[in-house]
Structures are given as C-alpha cells and as structure tokens.
Amino acid sequence: MSYLGTYAPTAKPSETPQLKAALNYDFSIGAHEITCGEFKRIMGTTFDDRCRGKDSDLLPVTRVTYFDAVLYANERSKREGYDTAYTYFSTAFDAAGNCVSMESILFHPEVEAYRLPTEAEWIMAADRDWNPSAEWNALNSDFEPKKVCSYPRIHGDFCDMGGNVKEWVSDWLGYFRDTTITNFVGASDGGSLGERIIKGGSYRNDPSSIKLYNRGDVYIVTSAAKSEYLGFRIAFGKIPDAVWMRRDGQVRQNRVIPMAGASVVKKNMETYRTKLVFRNDVSGNLAFVDYVNGSLSVFEFLDTLDSYHPDISPDGRLVAFCTGMEGVSGKSDVYIRPLSENYTKPLKVKANGNAAIPRWRLLENGDTVIVYVSDAGNNKENSAFKSKSTWQVKYANGRFGVPQKLFDGAYHGGISDDNTLAVTGARLLRAKVAKPGMTLANARDTIWYNGEQACNVSLANDGTKRVAFLDFGGDTGIDFVGESYGTHERLLIADSTGKLIKSIAAPVGDSFDHTEWAQNYTGSDPDGGFIVATLVNANGTHKKIVLINVKDGSILDLVEGDELWHPAIWRKKYETSKTSELDPDSAGVYLRPADEWASVIMRFNMELLWKYRDSANVAILGSSRPLFGISPSRFDKSFFAVNFGQTPNSIYMTRDYLDHYVFNHLKKLKYLIISLDIDFWYKIDGPNGDNMFYTHFDNYPGYVYDKNHDYWKDGVPDGLLEYTENAIGSSDESLYMKDRGRYSYSNCSSWRENPEIEMDSTYYDSREYLLEDCKKALISIIEEAAKRNIRVVGVIFPQSPAYKETGAFGRYGLRRSRAKKLIDELSSLNKKYPNFLVMDENKMGKHDYTDNMAVDEDHLCNGGAGLLSYRLNELLLSWEKKK
Numbered sequence: 001m002s003y004l005g006t007y008a009p010t011a012k013p014s015e016t017p018q019l020k021a022a023l024n025y026d027f028s029i030g031a032h033e034i035t036c037g038e039f040k041r042i043m044g045t046t047f048d049d050r051c052r053g054k055d056s057d058l059l060p061v062t063r064v065t066y067f068d069a070v071l072y073a074n075e076r077s078k079r080e081g082y083d084t085a086y087t088y089f090s091t092a093f094d095a096a097g098n099c100v101s102m103e104s105i106l107f108h109p110e111v112e113a114y115r116l117p118t119e120a121e122w123i124m125a126a127d128r129d130w131n132p133s134a135e136w137n138a139l140n141s142d143f144e145p146k147k148v149c150s151y152p153r154i155h156g157d158f159c160d161m162g163g164n165v166k167e168w169v170s171d172w173l174g175y176f177r178d179t180t181i182t183n184f185v186g187a188s189d190g191g192s193l194g195e196r197i198i199k200g201g202s203y204r205n206d207p208s209s210i211k212l213y214n215r216g217d218v219y220i221v222t223s224a225a226k227s228e229y230l231g232f233r234i235a236f237g238k239i240p241d242a243v244w245m246r247r248d249g250q251v252r253q254n255r256v257i258p259m260a261g262a263s264v265v266k267k268n269m270e271t272y273r274t275k276l277v278f279r280n281d282v283s284g285n286l287a288f289v290d291y292v293n294g295s296l297s298v299f300e301f302l303d304t305l306d307s308y309h310p311d312i313s314p315d316g317r318l319v320a321f322c323t324g325m326e327g328v329s330g331k332s333d334v335y336i337r338p339l340s341e342n343y344t345k346p347l348k349v350k351a352n353g354n355a356a357i358p359r360w361r362l363l364e365n366g367d368t369v370i371v372y373v374s375d376a377g378n379n380k381e382n383s384a385f386k387s388k389s390t391w392q393v394k395y396a397n398g399r400f401g402v403p404q405k406l407f408d409g410a411y412h413g414g415i416s417d418d419n420t421l422a423v424t425g426a427r428l429l430r431a432k433v434a435k436p437g438m439t440l441a442n443a444r445d446t447i448w449y450n451g452e453q454a455c456n457v458s459l460a461n462d463g464t465k466r467v468a469f470l471d472f473g474g475d476t477g478i479d480f481v482g483e484s485y486g487t488h489e490r491l492l493i494a495d496s497t498g499k500l501i502k503s504i505a506a507p508v509g510d511s512f513d514h515t516e517w518a519q520n521y522t523g524s525d526p527d528g529g530f531i532v533a534t535l536v537n538a539n540g541t542h543k544k545i546v547l548i549n550v551k552d553g554s555i556l557d558l559v560e561g562d563e564l565w566h567p568a569i570w571r572k573k574y575e576t577s578k579t580s581e582l583d584p585d586s587a588g589v590y591l592r593p594a595d596e597w598a599s600v601i602m603r604f605n606m607e608l609l610w611k612y613r614d615s616a617n618v619a620i621l622g623s624s625r626p627l628f629g630i631s632p633s634r635f636d637k638s639f640f641a642v643n644f645g646q647t648p649n650s651i652y653m654t655r656d657y658l659d660h661y662v663f664n665h666l667k668k669l670k671y672l673i674i675s676l677d678i679d680f681w682y683k684i685d686g687p688n689g690d691n692m693f694y695t696h697f698d699n700y701p702g703y704v705y706d707k708n709h710d711y712w713k714d715g716v717p718d719g720l721l722e723y724t725e726n727a728i729g730s731s732d733e734s735l736y737m738k739d740r741g742r743y744s745y746s747n748c749s750s751w752r753e754n755p756e757i758e759m760d761s762t763y764y765d766s767r768e769y770l771l772e773d774c775k776k777a778l779i780s781i782i783e784e785a786a787k788r789n790i791r792v793v794g795v796i797f798p799q800s801p802a803y804k805e806t807g808a809f810g811r812y813g814l815r816r817s818r819a820k821k822l823i824d825e826l827s828s829l830n831k832k833y834p835n836f837l838v839m840d841e842n843k844m845g846k847h848d849y850t851d852n853m854a855v856d857e858d859h860l861c862n863g864g865a866g867l868l869s870y871r872l873n874e875l876l877l878s879w880e881k882k883k
Contacts, residue, residue, distance in 0.1 A: 002124040004184075005176040006213040010752060015213050019176040021120035021184040027237035029117050029125045033060035033165060034072065034232055042075050043068075047096050047226070049688075060165050060231045066196055066223035067091065067099035069116055069168050069232040076234070077113040084108075085115035089261045092592055094699040100224040101592045103261025104296070107170055109185055109239035116170035117235035120184050122199050123212060126161030130212055166198045166217065168232040173197050173215065177249040188244040188255045192341055192731040194222050194295025194594055202229035209756045218758070218811075219624065219647050222295070224596040246300065256280060256561035258289055258296040259544070262593045262728060265291045268530065268547060268556060269518070272728045273572035275339060276532070277310045277319050278545055281563040286310050286321060288339055289559065290731035294593025297731075298559070299341050312339060312519060312570035313360045313368065318395075320358035320370050325566075326412070327426045327455065329377030332356040334370065336395070341731070349393055351403055357412035361392070369394050373410035373424075380427040385409055386445070390422065407432065407441040413467070414459030415440070421496055423467050425457030431467075431498060448498035450476045456488075460517045464526050465496035468515050477503070488512045491531065491548065502527075504553045510535045513542060519570045527551055532558070532569040572726070580719030586705035588724030598647055599700075601627070601743070602692065603729055604736035605644045605657075606702070610721040612740070613665040616642045618876070620741070621657065622675025623649040625797040629860035630673065632740040634869035636877060639671070643741030648690040649675075650683040651777045656693040658781060660711045663788065671876055672785055674778075676794040676838065678822055679810035681774040682763060702727070748852050748861035751800035755857035759813035761806075771822060782829065782836045789835075791879060793872065794826065796840045798864070800857040804845040811858045820844060839875065841868060 002021040005011075037057030039046050048063045050056055064072075071091075074084040085108055092101035107115070117125070161167075173195035174187025190196060198221055201210030217225075243251050266272045269291075277288040280300060286307045287300040301307070308325040312318070319339045324332025334355040335346035349355050349370065356376040361369050375388045388410035394401035406415075411432060413423035422432040422440055428451060434443040448454075448467075452474035460466040471477045472487045480500045481490060488511035493502040506512050518530040528551040535544040545567045547556040558567075591603040618641035620630050627645025635641045644657065654674055662669070687694045697703050702724070706712060712720070730736075735745045764771060778794070785792050799810045809819035827838045841847055853864030860868060 002120040002127070004119060004123055004213070006211070008213075010750070010754075011211075011213065012216070012749075013747070014173060014175055015215055017176055017178040018213075019178070019184070020180040021123075022180060022182045023120060023124065024182060025237065025240055027117075027121055027235055027239070029121060029235045030233035032233065033167060034069075034234060035059060036061045039064075039072060042072055042079070045097065047098050048228075050228075062165055062228050062231045063096075063098070063226045064168075064231060065098050065100060065226045066116075066168050067102045067105075068226075069234075070102065070105065071099055072232075073114040073116060073234055080114075082113045083111050085111045085113040089264065094696070098226055100596075100699070101294070101594050102223065103263060103294070103593055104259060105223075105594075106257060107185070109242035112236075112238040114234050114236050116168055116232060118185050118239070119169045119171045119197055119199065119215070121235055122161070122167070122169050126200070126212060130161065161200050165200075165202045165229050165231040167200050168230070169197050169199055171197050173221070174245055174247065175249075177245070181243050181245065181251055183239055183242050185239060185242045185244055188246050188252065189297040190222070190295055191247075191297050192290070192293050192295065192299070193220055193597060193600070194293075194297065196221050196223050196225075198230060204229050204758055206757050208754070220597040222596045223594055224592075224599075247302075250283075254562050256287060256298045256300075256559060256564070258298060259557040259560050260547075262291045262294045262296060264556065265547075265558070266728075268549065269569075269571045271571055271726050273316070273726055274569065275312060275316055276545070276558060276567060276569045277312055277339065278559070278567040279307055279310065279565040280561065281542065281565045282561075286319065288319070292729045292733070293731040294591075294595060294728055296594075301337065301343075303346065305335065305346065309357050309566050310568050311359050312568055314362045314520065316570050316572055318360075319568075320360060322356045322358055322372070324354070324356045324376060326357060326376045327378060329375050330354075332376070334358045334372050336370070340734070347398075347400070349400055349403070351391065351393070355391070356410075359412070359414055361415065367394050368396065371406070371415060373412045375410055376412055376426060377410075378427050379410060379424060379430060385430070390415075407443075409445055413457035413469075414461065416459060416465050416496075417461060417463060421459065421465050423457050423459050425454045425469055427453055427455065429454035429457060429467075429469055429494075429498075433497075446498070448494065449474075452476055456513065456515045458516045458531070460529060461519060462517075462529055464529075466501070466517075466529075467494045467496075467498070468492070468517060468531055469494070470512055470515060476500070486511065488536070491515055491533070493550065502550065504548060504550070507535065507555060510537055512536070514566050516568050518547075519568065520573045525551060530569070532567045534564055534567060580717065580722075582717055582719050582723060583705065584723065586701040587720055588702050588722075588727045589705075590700050590702040590724065591728050592700070593728055598692075599696065600730050601646050601736065603727075604733070605646065605741065607721070607724045607729075608642050608644065608737070608741050609661055609665060610716065610724055612640070612642050613716065614667065615640045616666045617668045618642070618671045618673065619644060619662050619666055619669055620673045621645065621654045621662070622795075623647055623677050623680075624743075625677065625859060626673070626675045626795065627741075627743050628746045628855060629797060629865045629868055630795075630872065631742050631862075631865045631869040634866055635873045638880065639873070639876060640668075641740065642666075643739070645675075645741065645743075646692075649677070650685070650690040651677075651681065651774045651781075652683070652685040652689060653691040653693065655777050655781050656691060658784065660693070660706075663784060664711060664713050665716065669788070669790055671879075672781075672790050672792045673872060674781065674792065674794055676778070676796045676826065677812075678771075678774075678796065678819060678826075679799075679808070679814045680759075680812040681814070682759060682767070682770050682812065683774070684770065685773070685777070742865065744862070746855050746859065746861045746865075748863055749855055750851040751802065751854045752857045753802055755800040755802050755806075756811060757806060757808045757813060758811055761808040761813040761815045763813055764815070764818060771818075775822075775825070778826070779829070779833075782833045786833060786835045792836045793875065794836065794838045795868075795872070796823065796838065796842045797858070797868075798842045798847040798849040798860070799845070800854070801845045801847070802857075809844075810842075816844065837875075839872070841871070
C-alpha cells in the first residue's frame with residue numbers, strides 16, 4: 001500500500017487529503033537518479049554544465065525537462081528491444097537542446113517498458129527508508145548505476161529518494177480523495193496549464209522542509225520546466241488495469257484523450273483560438289478542449305443536468321445546450337454557461353414550453369440570440385411538424401430577453417445569415433426557402449432529398465448556405481455517389497437549393513454521426529470549410545470525434561474516448577490590419593504549445609504591453625510577489641496600472657524588460673513599481689541566471705523578431721497586437737488579463753508557522769559582490785527612469801512573520817542583520833535619487849498583513865493584494881497632489 005498526500009492542515013490543497021494506492025503488480029525502480037554518464041550513453045549528450053566536469057559521470061543529471069526524461073525512457077526501451085511507454089505527435093527543442101514541447105503526449109501504462117515511476121510507485125519506494133536529513137548532502141555520493149529497488153519484491157536496498165535532486169514522476173498533477181484506488185496512475189490530464197508532479201527534495205532544501213507528500217516546487221511545474229536541482233529516475237514494468245482520477249474525484253480506467261495537437265488544429269483552422277465542446281455520453285456531461293492551451297486538457301462540467309447538442313457562442317465565451325435530443329419528442333430545456341473551467345451555475349432559458357437544439361446567431365443589428373425549437377422529435381408527419389415551432393431569444397449582459405416565435409415548424413438545423421433559408425432533419429430533410437421580398441415566416445415548407453430519410457442536418461454559416469447531412473444509404477445518395485454504401489457511411493452536402501454537390505466517405509469500417517459545420521470558419525474558398533463529426537465503429541460505439549476537411553475529404557482525429565457525442569467546434573474570427581507586412585510565423589509568437597508557466601506569463605505580459613501601450617501610466621514589474629500581490633484595478637481612476645510581474649525573475653530581467661520594451665512603448669508612464677526581492681539577490685546576470693533575455697529569449701520567434709527590428713522603437717507596426725492575441729496562449733487567459741496582469745487565481749491560506757528557507761542564510765557571507773551587483777542594476781533602473789521624469793517605488797513585500805524566529809530574512813535566505821543593513825542602504829538612495837522611494841511592507845516581519853491575506857510564506861492572496869494596492873495608490877495620490 002502506498003500513501004499519497006496527507007491530512008496535515010498546513011499542506012497545499014493538491015496534497016490533501018490522503019489517498020491510499022494499492023499496487024497489485026511487480027515493478028522495478030532505479031535506486032538512484034539517472035546519472036550524467038547514463039544519460040550521455042543513451043542520448044549522446046546532456047544539457048547540464050556539471051556533467052562536463054571531471055569525474056562527473058556519477059552525478060545526477062539535471063536541467064532536464066519532463067519531455068527529456070520521456071525521450072530517455074523511450075530510447076532506452078528501444079535499445080533493449082522493448083516497445084515504448086510514451087507516444088506523441090511532434091517535438092520541439094530549445095537552443096540548449098532540451099525538448100520543450102511534445103504535442104499529444106500519451107502514457108501507455110499497459111506497455112512493458114522503461115518509463116518514469118508513478119507517484120504511487122515513487123512513494124512506495126521512498127517510504128521504506130525515508131530520511132532526508134541523511135541524504136541532504138549526498139549530491140556527490142558514490143552511485144552504483146546498476147542497483148535497483150524492486151517492488152513488491154524488495155531487496156532491502158536504500159533508495160536515495162529524499163536528497164540530491166528533485167525528481168520527475170510520470171503523473172499529471174490532480175487532486176486526491178480520501179479513498180483507496182488500485183493501480184493508481186494519477187490525474188487524467190494536467191488541467192489548463194498542464195501541471196506535472198515532482199517528488200523529493202534537493203540539495204537546496206532544508207531537510208526539515210522535505211516531506212514525503214510534497215508534490216511540487218515553489219511555482220507551477222509544467223512538462224517544459226527545468227532547473228539545476230531537478231532530475232529523474234526511471235522505472236520498468238507494465239501497469240495492468242491502470243486507473244486515473246478525474247477532477248470530480250471519479251475514477252476511470254479509460255480517458256477522453258486529445259489526439260491532434262494544438263499546432264495541427266491551428267494548421268487546419270488557421271488559428272489557435274479554437275474550441276471543441278462535446279457530450280461525454282458515459283457521464284452525460286459536456287466536456288471541452290481549448291486549443292489555445294497547448295497542454296490540451298479535457299475539462300468536463302460536473303452537473304446533474306443531462307446535456308445534449310452544445311453550441312458555442314459567436315465570441316467563444318459561452319456554450320448553449322439542451323436536455324433533450326434530436327429525434328426524440330418530449331421535455332427539454334435550454335441552458336447556457338461560460339465555456340471555462342471556473343464553475344458557474346447554468347442559466348436557463350425561460351421558454352414558452354419546451355426548448356431544444358439551441359443555436360447561437362449574431363443578427364445584423366449586432367444582437368446575439370439563441371434560436372431553438374419547441375420539439376426536436378420525428379418530423380416525418382406534416383401536421384405534427386407544423387404544430388411545432390422555431391423561436392429565438394436575445395441574450396445580453398448575462399440575461400435573456402423575452403422569447404419570440406419566428407415561424408411554424410421545428411427548424412433546428414440552422415438559419416442562414418441573410419434570413420432566406422432554414423433547414424432541419426429528423427427523418428426528412430426539410431427546408432424553408434424565402435423568395436425575394438418574402439420573410440421566412442411566410443415561406444413555404446419544402447422537402448428535399450426526394451423525401452428519403454436524412455438526419456444530423458447542419459447549415460454552414462459562412463455565407464455559402466451549404467447543407468450537410470447524413471442519410472441511410474438511400475437511392476438518391478447512391479445515384480449521386482455512384483456506388484452503394486451503408487447508413488451514415490457518407491457525409492452528403494447540398495447547395496442552397498437542395499442539390500447534392502459533394503459526398504465524403506467515412507473511414508473503412510466506420511460511419512459518421514452528429515455532423516456539424518465548424519463555426520466562424522470564413523475561408524475564401526466556397527468549396528472549402530470544415531465539419532466536425534463523431535466516428536462510429538462496427539460495434540456502434542462513438543469512439544472518436546473528427547474534423548473533416550470538406551475541400552479534400554481528409555479526416556483529422558481530434559478526441560478519442562468511450563462514447564463521445566454531439567461535437568461542436570468554434571474558431572475566433574479575426575483579421576489583422578490590411579496594411580500589415582509582418583511575418584505571421586514570427587510576429588507575436590512568444591509561446592510554444594505545452595510550454596512552462598514562466599513563458600505563459602511573459603506571453604500575456606507582451607499582450608498587455610501592446611494592448612495598453614497608449615494608456616498605461618503606472619507599470620508594475622518584478623517577481624511573482626507583485627504578480628500575485630498588486631492589483632491594477634484597485635488603483636484610482638487617475639492611474640492606469642499594468643502588472644508585468646514575472647517568475648522566475650531577477651533584478652536584471654526587470655532592468656532589461658524596461659530597457660527593451662516598457663520605457664520605449666509606455667509613452668504616458670509616470671510611475672514605476674518594482675519588487676525589491678533582496679532575499680534572492682543571489683541571482684546573477686547572463687545565461688546562468690534568471691534573466692529571460694539570456695536564458696529563453698532565442699527560443700521564441702516573437703522576441704527575436706522584435707530584437708531584429710530594434711524592439712520597434714521607431715513605432716509599433718500595424719497588426720502586432722492582433723498577431724500576439726491570436727498566437728498560442730492559455731485557456732486561463734482571464735486569470736492574467738482580467739486584472740491587467742495580476743495573476744488572480746491565488747487562494748488564501750496562511751503565512752505558515754514553519755516557513756521554508758530555500759537558501760542557506762550564510763550564502764552571501766563570501767559573496768557580498770552579488771548584493772552589490774543587484775544594487776547596481778537597481779540604480780541603473782532608477783537613473784533611466786529619472787531621464788524620463790518617472791518616479792520609482794521599490795517595494796519590499798511582506799513575508800511570513802515566522803522568519804523573525806530564524807536567522808533568515810525571508811524564503812531565500814540572507815542574514816537578517818545583513819538584510820537590515822541593505823534596506824537602510826537602499827532607502828538612503830533617495831538622497832541622491834529623489835525619484836526613488838523604498839516602501840518596506842515587510843518591516844523585518846513586524847507587518848500587519850494577516851494570515852488570511854497570504855497564499856504561502858512569501859506571496860499575498862487577493863485580500864493582501866487589496867491592502868498593498870490601496871497603500872500604493874495612496875502613495876501615488878500623495879505625489880499627484882504635490883504637483
């Protein structure tokens with residue numbers, strides 16, 4: 001039995017409660033982390049400078065991403081004649097050679113191969129001899145590369161699980177339940193950020209802070225993360241009957257799996273701003289994939305509502321759905337809800353009776369409406385069909401208007417933008433065609449397709465008025481195709497008069513179902529476009545959702561699962577400036593699919609920069625402390641603040657971001673707020689530090705493109721903002737953009753009674769130059785600001801008051817006595833530089849920020865952000881009054 005998580009009240013939400021994992025299979029796990037020598041023998045090289053030194057082969061390899069570890073495991077499996085445990089669609093590498101993107105990665109636990117251990121396996125191995133104190137200084141220990149720990153057949157070997165470096169495990173990060181699961185392999189996906197788990201401690205951590213239940217690092221860990229204290233060990237063996245846990249705590253032996261990566265979908269849909277929603281028929285819930293987020297999580301709404309026929313709003317923010325389905329008469333209601341991972345109770349349409357098969361429309365006057373029908377049952381009998389009706393209801397500002405009847409007949413296949421055609425199908429393909437000068441309400445009902453059976457009717461909204469539908473292998477279809485076919489084995493397309501113009505065959509052995517035109521696809525080719533559908537196998541199971549290219553008939557697998565119904569796909573309509581001559585492969589490309597969190601933040605910082613360059617007069621820069629702790633929306637209306645906080649960060653990165661971007665483009669800038677994170681002034685400039693302009697800059701076409709154009713100092717070109725907005729980002733966009741850069745998902749917890757100390761407080765004793773170098777960088781910022789008549793506030797952020805009981809100033813060390821002296825030195829800079837002021841909100845731990853204002857030992861949550869922002873606002877207002 002392996003015990004994951006804890007009941008400890010001070011643990012993180014992702015570490016509680018305790019889950020018991022029973023493992024009923026044999027596996028082996030390495031007795032030590034993969035060494036530099038082992039990695040070089042399999043992969044030919046390493047990315048770790050320490051591995052190049054003399055006698056370095058026995059050191060644990062570090063600076064490896066999760067993807068690097070996967071590639072190592074796969075390559076080792078192949079060399080020893082085994083199948084591979086991981087599959088993926090494509091890879092991408094950074095300038096250092098690290099694999100930083102692996103689209104559509106999938107772990108196959110049923111394969112006997114080398115792989116990363118699961119968290120449950122890792123804990124079973126570690127729990128036998130857990131003693132971080134004994135391992136803390138084991139970085140240069142004498143490894144025995146061939147030694148392994150095998151479970152459940154334990155050899156009694158000591159596995160160094162608590163020391164040296166932190167370690168990747170195979171699992172996505174999810175949450176626990178107080179239950180027992182057999183053969184647990186973690187969460188079904190990593191959520192919108194693609195979060196991963198790392199285990200154990202490293203040479204950087206105090207032994208007392210290393211807990212068996214810990215699952216992460218200081219910041220969010222994604223598959224592309226790498227550091228000098230992160231490595232991995234491998235396991236071997238297949239996991240029979242593996243079980244995943246969904247976010248609702250339900251366990252599954254099968255998952256809903258995205259098959260096509262974000263880049264592949266972008267190639268087809270011409271934008272990453274694409275969303276897919278569908279019904280998981282096993283649970284009865286709606287689920288969706290947001291392709292702007294390269295990690296491709298499948299989020300499922302957890303409701304008691306039985307949800308059918310979803311449709312995405314024109315702006316992509318909402319989804320409408322109903323509780324009844326096509327071909328079945330009876331009770332049905334229509335609801336809407338935000339298409340995001342933040343749970344919101346569905347809002348019901350107050351219809352006059354039943355409401356089914358909702359479809360969004362954007363009217364010529366700009367109104368957004370939902371069209372629905374009073375009944376979606378069999379439409380074969382004329383009188384019954386005409387007794388039903390088609391309605392629309394306006395939606396604006398979170399409310400519905402009064403439903404209005406449009407016409408008789410249940411036309412749930414769509415209404416054309418010019419209001420001249422409405423279609424439907426649930427046994428018969430019916431159309432209502434308005435003649436010139438006539439409205440649809442007065443138009444005559446017409447039966448197309450010679451009265452043969454048809455269903456799954458969908459009208460294109462690209463202006464072509466093409467109608468897609470499925471049939472039952474009828475004579476009319478066979479005559480058009482020129483050969484016989486079975487029920488739903490052909491997708492048929494008719495023009496606006498009902499004449500067949502195209503047919504597309506399903507893959508051999510499958511048939512189509514639930515066909516719908518892609519929304520907002522407005523390609524220039526009248527024969528082009530895309531249709532989303534489900535594929536049904538010979539057993540009648542809807543195993544896949546696919547994207548059909550109407551032009552060439554090619555089919556792209558999007559999602560695979562047990563029973564998937566009623567897909568709808570949406571893309572954002574956008575046009576860049578007609579005069580833009582920017583390179584679309586470079587402009588605004590500040591992120592890669594499935595990238596690390598730090599790069600996600602910078603991607604949105606760039607969008608904020610280009611979006612508000614003509615408005616911002618207050619800029620906030622620095623580490624994750626201002627990112628979490630300063631709220632631009634809390635400032636007075638005379639201030640337009642933007643938060644450019646970033647992690648990881650150094651004073652050098654703040655300096656360079658100001659020099660290259662902020663000072664050049666925020667023309668109205670009056671006030672600069674920067675974090676004085678003196679406890680991590682151990683950082684250095686250059687490629688071995690945390691300055692993105694040296695470490696990651698060259699990995700992204702957008703930054704290189706900016707640099708090659710001198711950071712657009714002579715003027716920002718038309719279209720740069722649009723290109724940035726439509727490049728890959730994150731489905732958590734609102735968390736960064738809603739409050740102009742403050743990361744608003746920061747749940748309150750406490751300052752922690754026993755705060756972590758990441759660095760030895762004596763580290764600076766022989767490295768005083770580090771503090772002086774950081775101080776010089778700060779002075780260069782102040783001087784550049786003074787040239788532009790900009791005032792600078794240096795904020796020392798509050799940290800856990802419990803640091804008063806230690807020898808450390810804060811989370812990253814620095815002797816308290818040296819910190820007090822340094823704060824006095826920085827405060828005295830005001831004498832030479834009157835545009836600079838230190839705002840000390842920590843006060844050596846004697847501050848008034850309470851436990852319910854903190855995320856952890858050195859970050860403020862929403863409550864603390866409100867108080868600090870208020871105080872900054874009052875300071876700026878006092879300066880305004882003195883003018």
